[in-house]
Amino acid sequence: MSADRYDKCIKKNICELMAFYNKSSLPEHVLFGVEFDRAEMGLVSQKWPLPSNQQLSESxxxxxxxxxxxxxxxxxxxxxxxxxxxxxxxxxxxxxxxxxxxxxxxxxxxxxxxxxxxxxxxxxxxxxxxxxxxxxxxxxxxxxxxxxxxxxxxxxxxxxxxxxxxxxxxxxxxxxxxxxxxxxxxxxxxxxxLIDDLRQHAKSEIFKDLNVNDAAEFLFGTAWKYPELKEQAMKYVVLNFVTVRQTSGFKNILADPSSYPAYTDLLNEILAELFPATGSVNTGKPAKEENA
CATH class of the missing domain: 3.30.710.10 (Potassium Channel Kv1.1; Chain A)
Known part of the structure; x- marks a missing residue:
């Protein structure tokens, strides 16, 4: 679009807008947005995503x-x-x-x-x-x-x-x-x-291999000591609790709570996530499921 043609289009649009609005109701300064189909203003810098630690290591x-x-x-x-x-x-x-x-x-x-x-x-x-x-x-x-x-x-x-x-x-x-x-x-x-890169590598490996059979033991036995492990392990256990509660690992925890220092806090937190309206709940074994 030529400069003359562009100016004419702008003036036409302004005139149509002024006809539509009452002039007295308009502010002293009016800013119009302009959208270009193509702007030949040189190259625009583009931010490419940084490579991951694995990509850096492989390079x-x-x-x-x-x-x-x-x-x-x-x-x-x-x-x-x-x-x-x-x-x-x-x-x-x-x-x-x-x-x-x-x-x-x-x-x-x-x-x-x-x-x-x-x-x-x-x-x-x-x-x-x-x-x-x-x-x-x-x-x-x-x-x-x-x-x-x-x-x-x-x-x-x-x-x-x-x-x-x-x-x-x-x-x-x-x-x-x-x-x-x-x-x-x-x-x-x-x-x-304090080696953050290695810690993140290890954390990724930990949760890549986590499964429902060892999730409860991991949360109650180890993850609770490390906030970033506890948070993710807790989410996993809550999300899969119907299956986790039936595992031998979870049943062993319920049978011997004194071996797990954070037992009460963790179980209350799990129940609070599952039943948020009830708040803190007394710990105990989950109710037996009725046979269909």
């Missing part, structure tokens, strides 16, 4: 991943030592600080608590290293030596591998019984060391 060249993985547990390039279950793991504090707020503060001698678990951070100490296997003094001197007592060696090493490579390996559900690399293991360690 890293494998040779680069292997190169960084080779730096983990390498005394020649490390300045900190972790003593985990009688085994030594070496790492570089600069890498850990860049990837974890926990390590950034612990190596600065500060204190912090996880927002979720409220676990206190221990300060590192400086001392000569000793090889726990042959008790010989290692020639290199580490700036930080930290004893880790609350996680398995395998779990701690995998957490460090994620910090180095952005890669993580979760054991398959069928093999979880004899492994320390379950999604829950890695969720717990990611929570303590």
């Amino acid at each position: 890293i060249p494998q040779d680069l991943v292997k190169a960084w993985e080779g730096q983990l547990n390498n005394p020649a390039t490390s300045d900190c030592q972790f003593n985990v279950q009688g085994q030594i793991i070496y790492a570089n504090s600069a890498i850990l600080c860049a990837r974890s707020k926990y390590f950034e503060l612990v190596f600065r001698g500060q204190w912090l608590e996880s927002d979720i678990t409220k676990q206190e951070i221990l300060q590192s100490s400086t001392k000569d290293q000793k090889d726990y296997n042959n008790n010989s003094v290692i020639s290199q001197r580490c700036n930080h030596v930290i004893d880790v007592t609350d996680f398995h060696h395998q779990t701690f090493l995998e957490m460090l591998r994620f910090l180095y490579t952005n890669k993580v390996t979760f054991v398959e559900k069928k093999d979880e019984q004899n492994s320390q690399l379950t999604p829950l293991d890695l969720f717990r360690i990611a929570d303590k060391y």
